[in-house]
Amino acid sequence: MSTLLLQATFDTLKMISLGTFFAFLCGAPIGVILYLTQEQGLLSKSLIYHSLSTFINTLRSIPFMILIIALFPLTRLIVGRSYGVNASIVALVIGAFPFVARLIESSFNSVDPLLIKASQTMGATPLQIILKVTFVESLPSIIQNIALTMITLVGYSAMAGAVGGGGLGDVAIRYGLHRYQTDVMILTIIILIAIVQIIQWIFNYLSHAMDHR
Amino acid sequence: MFKLENLSKSFTQDKATLTAVSNVSATIQKGEKVGIIGLSGAGKSTLLRLLSMQDKPDQGSIFIDDVDLLTLKGKDLHRMRKRLGFVFQGVHLLLQKKVKDNIAFPLTLDKYSNEDIHEKVNHVLNLVGLSDKINTYPNTLSGGQKQRVGIARALVTQPEVLLCDEPTSALDPLTTQSIIQCLNDVHKHTQVTLIVITHDMHVVEKLCDRVIVMHEGTFIEDGLVSEVFKNPSHPHTRLILSASEGL
Numbered sequence: 482m483s484t485l486l487l488q489a490t491f492d493t494l495k496m497i498s499l500g501t502f503f504a505f506l507c508g509a510p511i512g513v514i515l516y517l518t519q520e521q522g523l524l525s526k527s528l529i530y531h532s533l534s535t536f537i538n539t540l541r542s543i544p545f546m547i548l549i550i551a552l553f554p555l556t557r558l559i560v561g562r563s564y565g566v567n568a569s570i571v572a573l574v575i576g577a578f579p580f581v582a583r584l585i586e587s588s589f590n591s592v593d594p595l596l597i598k599a600s601q602t603m604g605a606t607p608l609q610i611i612l613k614v615t616f617v618e619s620l621p622s623i624i625q626n627i628a629l630t631m632i633t634l635v636g637y638s639a640m641a642g643a644v645g646g647g648g649l650g651d652v653a654i655r656y657g658l659h660r661y662q663t664d665v666m667i668l669t670i671i672i673l674i675a676i677v678q679i680i681q682w683i684f685n686y687l688s689h690a691m692d693h694r
Numbered sequence: 695m696f697k698l699e700n701l702s703k704s705f706t707q708d709k710a711t712l713t714a715v716s717n718v719s720a721t722i723q724k725g726e727k728v729g730i731i732g733l734s735g736a737g738k739s740t741l742l743r744l745l746s747m748q749d750k751p752d753q754g755s756i757f758i759d760d761v762d763l764l765t766l767k768g769k770d771l772h773r774m775r776k777r778l779g780f781v782f783q784g785v786h787l788l789l790q791k792k793v794k795d796n797i798a799f800p801l802t803l804d805k806y807s808n809e810d811i812h813e814k815v816n817h818v819l820n821l822v823g824l825s826d827k828i829n830t831y832p833n834t835l836s837g838g839q840k841q842r843v844g845i846a847r848a849l850v851t852q853p854e855v856l857l858c859d860e861p862t863s864a865l866d867p868l869t870t871q872s873i874i875q876c877l878n879d880v881h882k883h884t885q886v887t888l889i890v891i892t893h894d895m896h897v898v899e900k901l902c903d904r905v906i907v908m909h910e911g912t913f914i915e916d917g918l919v920s921e922v923f924k925n926p927s928h929p930h931t932r933l934i935l936s937a938s939e940g941l
Contacts, residue, residue, distance in 0.1 A: 599786035602746045603800050603847075604775045613802060617790050693831040694789045 493648035500573035508578035512585025569646035621692035628684030701754035714740035716911035729898030732908030779848035838869035
């Protein structure tokens, strides 16, 4: 049983970390575009902002459980099959990147608009403002948001487990629920709590260490 | 030489037109210390937005030497823009960056070598008397020290004109005095043209040689501080002066 749990823990960690990584890879640029094109933004473009925003809201309003199943054809296309850890990662990324886009948008929007104005007055281009002002100033908040995404993915990955996605959720359902092995159920929950706590600790520490306000 | 020629700007809101800046002109010689004073609503902020090129005037020109800034685009505009330095009321520093990186910010927007940046940053930090704070973060500084960092940042590109927007109105009287002192020192060492936009006549009195009084979007008075404050010709100037005396 311990090898089973060990493997499942490893799978869950893999889903969370790779899922978060790719969700940021896809979501962060969209967040930046939302930030730039919003009303009063540096490159205000109402049509782009509203189309992207609607697209993201649409994805975010689909319950994750439904999304995973709806994505089966796509995951099969990308990783060759619709079950297992890699298939789950695809679903996690699609489920999480719209969330990440909003997080980046809000982190960036928390930077003092007068500082942005001042940078413009000093002659900074929108790209320079993004790289040298907005990103730098919102880094502690972005770090916090990475933790938020990872922890959300802990929950999502357990849901993916329910439809054969692998990881701790999978074990909890197959052994804990279907085979009435309460001890396995309790152990998976304890491991999940530990994962969430450790993620929060690490990223709180990083965020505070980096924050010079 | 810095010259404003017939600058005007109005805003239309709900079919009502408000003229914020109306046909103002002034020629400011290199090295002058000019205060533009006016009460709230006089048009100071709009004027500043025009001078900092955040807003385009409806008509008029802004000249540096004989170049009209408003006809420039792209690289040429960027190059001329660097001849203006800005000191902001709220300072607006990068809180996640050290003092030296904040001061280097305007330089990092262009290609400068690291040694060059290092040298320029050290030079201006010396001018504002904050050499010992080079490696600290802004949140450890007092309000006055932050504004000195702001002044150093404005000076680092070696501008010909330093435009100061209410540089002391967020500061207590003692700190205000030290910032005025700082700007006077900076002027003595660099001969930079100082333009200070403020509502505080004490700042103008202590810092400037020449004062322009702004009222309802126009320049109603323009002359030496010593003469205008002693012998104001416009009733509104007298009003501002007597109001300040009463404080």
